[in-house]
Amino acid sequence: MNLLIVDDEIFAIQGILDSVDWEKLNFDRILTANSYAQAINIFMEDKIDIMLSDIEMPYGSGIELVEWVRSHYPETECIFLTCHAEFNFAKQAITLKCLDYVLKPVRPEKLLEVLKNAITTVNDKRKDKEYKQYGELYVKNTFGPSETELDKIDETLEKVKNYVLANISEPLTVESIARYVYLNPDYLTRVFKKKYGQTLIEYITEQRMFLAKELLMRNKMPINMIAERVGYSNCSYFTKVFKEYHGKTPSEFQREYIK
Secondary structure, eight states: OEEEEEOSOHHHHHHHHHHSOGGGTOOSEEEEESSHHHHHHHHHHSOOSEEEEOSOOTTSOHHHHHHHHHHHOTTSEEEEEESOOOHHHHHHHHHTTOSEEEESSOOHHHHHHHHHHHHHHHHHHHHHHHHHHHHHHHHHHHHOOOHHHHHHHHHHHHHHHHHHHHTTTSOOOHHHHHHHTTOOHHHHHHHHHHHHSSOHHHHHHHHHHHHHHHHHHHOOOOHHHHHHHTTOSOHHHHHHHHHHHHSSOHHHHHHHHHO
């Protein structure tokens, strides 16, 4: 289970890290962010089960951050940590279905209790979800998927393809895409391969190589910039993949096309 602590004050985060007896909570990872944008980047890379966030931050408040989390990762339990006991903030916390609203400064024992409660809530919801999945699996194995379910799967896979194309320059992974469409990564891999005859990773590579080829033909952008444009931060690795895919390096391809 992972915890994300978000606060624009680095010393506030360090104070939390130093004061709580983390051995009593058994988190797998404790991540930190100093801004709205940094927190979103972490969500795109890691599964966050519980988020403890300050409210007032520059360049994106805690309220806006929780609204984004509710929209993209509704299973994440959110807790506000703020020094302002304003009714409007508390009302927004309730509206956003936050698990708790804690005032600074908070005693370590109180924060420990709040986090224990959050862990229990996450575990209880996981058990309920597992029971529901077992029931759905039993029904599917007994009666097979309905036509409506098949249509929903097709819609989800189209959503996956559109997401890949819209974020082709980002560090895409099966796990991050699966979280986006609320599917198990293994299940997503399986249904994608069955539908399109290729794995999701193969599809991502195919689209990146197609875009790279187009960019090499249409402009004189440096190879390292093209690599970044199609999602490869390492130019050498991009060159290796391009050569495996097209039979020649990007530079060789570009020179031959210009000729």
